[in-house]
Amino acid sequence: MKKIPVTLKVNGESYDLMIAPYRTLLDVLREEIQLTGTKKGCDVGDCGACTVLLNGQPVNSCLVLAATAQDAEIMTIEGLAQKGKLHPLQEAFVKEGAVQCGFCTPGILISLKALLDKNPAPTMEEVKTAMAGNLCRCTGYSKMFKAVESVTSGLGR
Amino acid sequence: MSDYYAVGKSVPRVDAVDKVTGEAVYTADVNLPGILYAMAKRSPHPHARILRIDTRRAEALPGVKAVITAKDVPDILLGLKLRDAPILARDRVRFAGEKVAAVAAVDEDTALEALGLIDVEYEELPAVTDVKEAMKKGSLLVHENLHTYAGLPAPVKNTNTFLHETFSKGDTALGFAQAELVFEHNFTTQAVHQGYLEPHAAVADIGPDGSVTVWSSDKVPFRVRSLMAEIIGLPITRVRVIPSLVGGDFGGKGMIFDEPLCYYLARKSGRPVKMVMSRQEEFLAGSPRHPSIIRLKAGVTKSGELVAWEGNAIFDSGAYAAYKPQVGLGGTKKLAGTYRIPHVRIDGSYVYTHTVPCGHCRAPGDPQASFAVESFMDMIASNLQMDPFRFRWINALEDGDLSPVGEPWKGINIKETMTAAVKSSGWGKPKPNPHYGIGIACAERPTGTGESSAVVIVNGDGSVNIISGSSDPGTGARTILCQIVAEVLKVPMERISINLVDTDSAPYDQGAGGGRTTFVAGQSAYRAALEVKKELVASAAKLLKCPGEQAQDLIEVSDGFLFMKSDPDKKISYSQAVKAVGKSQLMAEETFSCNQLDDTCFATHIAEVQVDPERGYVEVKRITAAHDIGFAINPAAAEGQIEGGIVQGVGFAILEEMQRAEGKVTNPTLSDYKLCTSLEAPEIVTLLIEGAPGPGPFQAKSIGELPTCPIAPAVANAVFDAIGVRITDLPITGEKIVKALKESGAARPVSAAVRKEG
Numbered sequence: 061m062k063k064i065p066v067t068l069k070v071n072g073e074s075y076d077l078m079i080a081p082y083r084t085l086l087d088v089l090r091e092e093i094q095l096t097g098t099k100k101g102c103d104v105g106d107c108g109a110c111t112v113l114l115n116g117q118p119v120n121s122c123l124v125l126a127a128t129a130q131d132a133e134i135m136t137i138e139g140l141a142q143k144g145k146l147h148p149l150q151e152a153f154v155k156e157g158a159v160q161c162g163f164c165t166p167g168i169l170i171s172l173k174a175l176l177d178k179n180p181a182p183t184m185e186e187v188k189t190a191m192a193g194n195l196c197r198c199t200g201y202s203k204m205f206k207a208v209e210s211v212t213s214g215l216g217r
Numbered sequence: 218m219s220d221y222y223a224v225g226k227s228v229p230r231v232d233a234v235d236k237v238t239g240e241a242v243y244t245a246d247v248n249l250p251g252i253l254y255a256m257a258k259r260s261p262h263p264h265a266r267i268l269r270i271d272t273r274r275a276e277a278l279p280g281v282k283a284v285i286t287a288k289d290v291p292d293i294l295l296g297l298k299l300r301d302a303p304i305l306a307r308d309r310v311r312f313a314g315e316k317v318a319a320v321a322a323v324d325e326d327t328a329l330e331a332l333g334l335i336d337v338e339y340e341e342l343p344a345v346t347d348v349k350e351a352m353k354k355g356s357l358l359v360h361e362n363l364h365t366y367a368g369l370p371a372p373v374k375n376t377n378t379f380l381h382e383t384f385s386k387g388d389t390a391l392g393f394a395q396a397e398l399v400f401e402h403n404f405t406t407q408a409v410h411q412g413y414l415e416p417h418a419a420v421a422d423i424g425p426d427g428s429v430t431v432w433s434s435d436k437v438p439f440r441v442r443s444l445m446a447e448i449i450g451l452p453i454t455r456v457r458v459i460p461s462l463v464g465g466d467f468g469g470k471g472m473i474f475d476e477p478l479c480y481y482l483a484r485k486s487g488r489p490v491k492m493v494m495s496r497q498e499e500f501l502a503g504s505p506r507h508p509s510i511i512r513l514k515a516g517v518t519k520s521g522e523l524v525a526w527e528g529n530a531i532f533d534s535g536a537y538a539a540y541k542p543q544v545g546l547g548g549t550k551k552l553a554g555t556y557r558i559p560h561v562r563i564d565g566s567y568v569y570t571h572t573v574p575c576g577h578c579r580a581p582g583d584p585q586a587s588f589a590v591e592s593f594m595d596m597i598a599s600n601l602q603m604d605p606f607r608f609r610w611i612n613a614l615e616d617g618d619l620s621p622v623g624e625p626w627k628g629i630n631i632k633e634t635m636t637a638a639v640k641s642s643g644w645g646k647p648k649p650n651p652h653y654g655i656g657i658a659c660a661e662r663p664t665g666t667g668e669s670s671a672v673v674i675v676n677g678d679g680s681v682n683i684i685s686g687s688s689d690p691g692t693g694a695r696t697i698l699c700q701i702v703a704e705v706l707k708v709p710m711e712r713i714s715i716n717l718v719d720t721d722s723a724p725y726d727q728g729a730g731g732g733r734t735t736f737v738a739g740q741s742a743y744r745a746a747l748e749v750k751k752e753l754v755a756s757a758a759k760l761l762k763c764p765g766e767q768a769q770d771l772i773e774v775s776d777g778f779l780f781m782k783s784d785p786d787k788k789i790s791y792s793q794a795v796k797a798v799g800k801s802q803l804m805a806e807e808t809f810s811c812n813q814l815d816d817t818c819f820a821t822h823i824a825e826v827q828v829d830p831e832r833g834y835v836e837v838k839r840i841t842a843a844h845d846i847g848f849a850i851n852p853a854a855a856e857g858q859i860e861g862g863i864v865q866g867v868g869f870a871i872l873e874e875m876q877r878a879e880g881k882v883t884n885p886t887l888s889d890y891k892l893c894t895s896l897e898a899p900e901i902v903t904l905l906i907e908g909a910p911g912p913g914p915f916q917a918k919s920i921g922e923l924p925t926c927p928i929a930p931a932v933a934n935a936v937f938d939a940i941g942v943r944i945t946d947l948p949i950t951g952e953k954i955v956k957a958l959k960e961s962g963a964a965r966p967v968s969a970a971v972r973k974e975g
Binding site: 080082087090091094095096097098099100101102103104106107109136137138140141146150153154155156157159160161162163164165166169187188189191192193194195196197198199200201202203204205 | 227229230232233234235236237238239240241242243245246248325326411412413414415416462463464465466467493495496690691692693851853854856857859860861862863864865886887888892893894895896898901
């Protein structure tokens with residue numbers, strides 16, 4: 061299939077690409093822009109490991125065609141720390157031991173960032189719902205809940 | 218215990234920052250110039266003869282660089298012990314999902330298109346997909362040449378039962394004769410996937426001199442090296458395996474998968490090749506937990522003492538046994554639980570069927586046995602009208618007892634975990650509502666053995682490097698090793714470095730698995746650190762004018778300095794001590810190997826559930842988990858293992874099942890095969906019991922596998938407590954509960970499932 065020009069704006073940088081129109085945002089991020097922090101766990105929208113922000117909304121990047129993301133603001137896990145300073149969620153995940161194998165971690169952090177951007181003081185039910193599309197097999201989620209609580213402590217409830 | 222310097226503290230993981238920033242590199246992230254993407258063509262049939270494979274149309278597709286079939290790979294059988302699995306199916310396929318060909322192309326889409334252009338002509342054959350059918354005399358054989366296979370533990374012929382093992386103690390005939398009551402029941406458990414989020418991935422690159430570099434998601438890089446060298450016919454020095462971070466394992470990443478295919482595709486195409494399994498392939502052809510059929514029989518006195526016990530397990534191994542390092546599973550031995558029973562006889566059969574080959578899954582065999590034993594204990598208690606805790610308590614092993622099959626066990630503190638779990642849970646308290654239930658279950662799992670080596674280097678600036686080939690599939694092993702060395706040398710964690718190193722750069726390590734890393738790799742690092750500390754002290758002794766023969770007693774270390782206990786103000790830095798001996802670094806290497814260990818670990822879990830009697834849904838509200846851990850080197854990491862194991866166990870208990878029809882997995886997606894999400898995860902109360910010392914550094918024990926064992930029976934027992942129905946067939950789904958409620962016709966029937974004799 062003929063490749064088409066697409067400009068993607070990822071973590072504030074513009075990338076002019078020639079890509080096949082059927083390629084997913086996930087594959088283009090990983091293979092064309094070498095942003096491999098976004099993970100492929102299922103490629104069909106079930107596991108959430110590939111979650112990125114598309115204009116502030118968390119999406120499974122395996123379900124988005126890259127060509128449709130033209131002009132959108134895309135944020136991947138590589139864009140979460142600003143100028144070498146970890147986002148409070150990242151710091152909390154490190155501190156609370158919320159990371160084990162780490163494969164689901166980028167997607168979960170992105171889902172949680174999306175939540176906190178909209179709702180800085182979520183209840184635990186809102187936190188759990190925001191993470192419900194992200195599978196984790198290692199942690200049992202407990203330490204992740206604790207990490208989020210440490211960021212939003214005193215808020216929400 | 219609080220006066221430790223670096224252990225006993227929940228320090229952050231050494232790789233956590235890389236993992237939260239997306240910098241962490243997993244095998245699928247490896248990219249090389251000119252890399253090709255490979256995929257496998259798989260059999261749609263559970264059993265068929267391969268008549269012909271025509272790859273010409275696929276080879277002609279632009280972008281396809283290599284296609285291989287069995288004729289392109291060595292005609293050998295692979296296996297971690299029993300060697301029964303070909304690299305690519307040759308003449309015959311034995312399960313739906315078995316690889317028959319592989320293709321490498323410039324991108325995944327081209328590879329996928331090429332798969333459709335490989336023409337395979339099969340002659341479909343009858344398949345034996347039911348384990349009981351497979352055990353019948355005269356059954357169709359999955360492996361006709363079983364008796365010729367290497368690694369077969371005992372000679373057998375013309376059977377699908379490739380291993381039958383028996384353990385016994387006392388005289389069960391006598392025991393049952395003495396029993397006042399005899400109970401018997403059957404239990405079944407389902408196939409479940411390990412559920413690691415990172416699918417298997419491999420990359421192979423061949424150098425101009427024929428040397429091979431492999432990147433692999435396998436958790437045992439040294440085994441990948443030896444297997445690859447053997448397959449290719451090279452000395453192991455010509456195969457280098459570069460470990461990446463492993464995105465979850467749970468036993469599923471101990472056998473090579475696509476590494477040989479990458480190599481032969483690379484050889485044919487002249488380019489590096491990457492292969493990543495899809496999630497669907499993981500379900501069709503991973504190495505899931507064995508389904509089991511377990512029969513238990515117990516003889517008890519009216520006062521509730523166990524006097525005789527029989528257990529029999531049938532493990533459906535699927536089409537190949539290659540994925541099991543011991544041919545069988547440890548689970549057979551667990552069929553009599555953690556109880557003092559004078560007369561015991563248990564046996565296990567491992568049987569081939571034309572279904573997906575099963576392998577190791579977190580505490581291989583134990584969750585199946587634990588579900589049966591601990592459900593059965595409650596069923597007996599119910600018939601005796603005895604409190605399930607009390608029934609366990611009067612029969613529980615105590616320190617000094619032999620195991621149920623007569624083996625020595627060290628440090629038995631099962632009762633301590635029972636007491637702790639009961640105290641912190643809702644046990645014995647009034648039910649908050651009518652459909653709430655509470656259940657208890659106990660389990661045991663030994664600390665694992667094996668071989669590891671570690672090199673500890675104190676650099677000229679006083680910083681420390683650890684070189685270890687041990688792997689860390691998310692467990693925190695590398696952090697634990699740093700904490701151990703930090704404790705011995707009294708050096709701050711931030712001055713210690715441990716990197717993932719390839720098989721050319723690290724000494725041999727048996728790899729993660731079986732709950733061995735903290736003990737075995739830990740001991741190697743601990744001992745190497747002690748050795749290097751001796752050298753530091755000897756050097757400092759000269760500078761401090763301390764008599765050499767007493768230096769090891771008189772000199773102390775703290776924060777990277779050495780000083781005489783009698784004069785703590787006069788300090789020698791590690792840097793000075795290194796330089797004083799005229800070297801750039803001080804270094805020690807230690808190998809630790811242990812093949813036999815009596816040390817084991819215990820746990821008691823209490824599950825609190827809410828059951829919806831209309832729809833049968835079970836909500837696991839809270840798990841209280843008391844674990845005998847010896848000493849927690851990193852309490853947060855230990856808790857993390859327990860919490861993760863519990864939630865995996867909840868999935869096994871109520872959600873997960875690889876459904877199969879005529880041998881084929883019918884729900885090979887994460888939308889149809891449900892893992893626990895954040896919404897199903899229960900509240901978890903973790904209790905780390907540090908009473909009984911373990912064999913690891915600082916008396917640590919293992920923790921990785923045990924947490925997943927007692928969950929399913931604790932939940933089943935809680936469901937019974939909630940609504941009075943006993944589900945003995947995992948998973949405990951809403952349909953089963955509704956059906957059982959309808960059949961029982963009452964909200965709370967007496968445990969009718971138990972047959973009472975004598």
